[in-house]
Amino acid sequence: MTSRGLRFLIAESEPPKAREERRDSVGRSSGDTYLDILAHLAPGAACDRIRPADADSDLQSGGTISDYDAVFLTGSPLALYDETSEVRRAVAFMRATFTSGTPAFGSCAGLQLATVAAGGTVRPNRSGPEAGFARRITATDAGRTHPMLAGRPAAYDAPSIHTDEVVTLPTDAVLLASNRATVVQAAEIRHENGVFWGVQYHPEIGLDEVGGALRRQASSLVESGLARTCAAVEEQAVLIDAFHREPQRRDLAWRLGLDDQVSDSEKRQIEIRNFINALLTHGRSLRP
Template identity: 70%
Template sequence: MLRFLVAESEPPEARESRRESVGRSSGETYLDTLLSLAPGARCDRIKPADAGAGLPAGASLAGYDGVFLTGSPLHLYKETPKTRRTVEFMRAVFASGIPSFGSCAGLQVATVAAGGTVRPNVRGYEAGFARRITLTEHGRSHPLLAGRPAAYDAPAVHTDEVETLPEGALLLAGNRVTAVQAAEIRFDAGVFWGVQYHPELGLDEVAGALLRQTDSLLDAGLARSQGEVEAYADQVDALHREPRRRDLAWRLGLDEQVTNAAKRLTELRNFIEALGRERGARQR
């Protein structure tokens, strides 16, 4: 039985806002997604950004097969108690040698923990979906992206990005807006696979994220009114409910890499399969 640790770095106020919007925090979404991919796995959730947070009683990092870092509104280029606690946790994960995976802010946390840098997006707000993510030479042969085509779209909502990867990291994918869309980072005793986008999110949660960030979308010039944001989010949510609606997919410019849940979850499935292979090798 695989054992997973989900590290939810959303601060409490963001956690509650997300629950009000879509009914679950980022960590709770991860738990549901992981159990759908690995039925029977044992999953624990911790909140490393929170003061006084720690592992479950009696647990140690060595007892887990993999660690998962969620998205978060934390800005990793700002030194605050919350970012400091989160980065210190990630350094402990690297030191433990336990493989880890992260999406969006998870990639940024791992980058900073290993000596890289993060900054505000310089080419604009990537909201709703990251378009035409393209594999690098390393990405075309890396197991994290096995099954992805040469170019694909994915759910994404972020205002920050990786500026410089740590020394020795592998750039696996990027697009016109965000140069680092997927990467492998090796630091200390550990290895991290991460993406800037959100394979764990259903389209209902993408719609909820757009609505929560309406003011930011207006400020960025991506919409001219609250009504435009709501109309777009309604279409995304409708496609979640009816993923085979070709008219909605056409209007939104999406294909099966996003609308098909199995394809959308590619990176998480690949990481879990890699953990299973590693566990099997240890037991032989």
């Protein structure tokens, strides 16, 4: 089956300031990153973008969420437990996505947004930021047979940087993967008419974006005790940048403690590819 003819909606929840800081840092916003990855994984699919946290956010086509085959929710610095207008707008958008029956995939804040919209809870990470890479993510019994994680080994690492975590999953949600730092690393959420597959980590980003994220959050990483100085954060970011340019270098893989689950982009992006394949094979329900 082919992705040609599919219509995807990218929901970029970064507030304007965060979008520009990310573009200044790595040359693209979270929405730009998803546009790039979907062009690669689903050639021929049409992609639109919406910024649900913004006050003036509307679908450019004048259509509805139901007009799309899937919604992709990006990462964002929004704290979903804060009662701000940006958070209320983003949550309302996700609730409308569930109501529409349009399947959705999300990473990092995308998982948190779907959780809150469906009745679950989010809080600051109890153990501090999970920064750079999530280590030894392990599938649950349900996750070992779930199609989103098909092709992942028993334990794997993934790009990750987040300061919040899911505390309570909604009713009719299934926990798919965990690690020692963050209990909810992957989940499926079914709510009202819709289904959401999501991960706390970032299968969509390149290693250059990991380095950029560390640089943007250097001060908070020092405050949390993950680094002694901002210079130490920069040293780590330089190593990651070098690994991005030369992912075949065994010395950098050894120094960073990473394998091909991170260095190989095809393996790193597997959850998004599995979601698209499920959509092509099974339609909006994502069920066989």
